[in-house]
Amino acid sequence: METASRIFGVITAAVLFSGCAAERQAPIPTASMSEKSGEDLAVLKRGYVVYKAQCSRCHEPILPADISSEEWHVVTPGMAWNAGISEADEAAVLKYILAAR
Numbered sequence: 001m002e003t004a005s006r007i008f009g010v011i012t013a014a015v016l017f018s019g020c021a022a023e024r025q026a027p028i029p030t031a032s033m034s035e036k037s038g039e040d041l042a043v044l045k046r047g048y049v050v051y052k053a054q055c056s057r058c059h060e061p062i063l064p065a066d067i068s069s070e071e072w073h074v075v076t077p078g079m080a081w082n083a084g085i086s087e088a089d090e091a092a093v094l095k096y097i098l099a100a101r
């Protein structure tokens with residue numbers, strides 16, 4: 001009985017969590033994001049636009065907070081290559097992602 005209710009709780013949590021997943025959005029760059037990160041707001045906005053346009057073409061968006069900064073440093077160059085974006089846009093996307101975490 002104890003076990004059954006625990007399992008039920010886990011299933012309920014999983015359903016609630018996936019319900020929220022549809023609402024997940026990458027944060028829009030703001031002046032305070034720019035201040036905290038020390039990155040130019042125009043660069044963060046460029047990174048955000050490229051991220052929105054390119055980074056959920058092949059898979060569900062992986063949000064800035066989903067993985068660590070270290071992982072983003074490793075993953076982004078390959079994904080920028082996948083997306084076929086310029087080096088400047090790759091740099092802007094990475095700056096945006098790190099600032100938005």
Ligand code: HEC
Nearest residue numbers: 051054055056057058059062067075076079080082083093
């Ligand atoms: C042309 C298709 C394509 C585009 C465009 C693309 N991705 Fe991916 N992405 C993949 C595939 C395929 C995988 C899973 C296999 C892998 O890790 O290479 C993946 C995996 C990932 C992962 C998980 C990697 C891991 O090791 O867990 C992240 C994070 C990610 N993508 C971010 C991005 C970002 C950010 C962009 C935009 C710059 C992007 N992707 C654009 C195809 C793409």
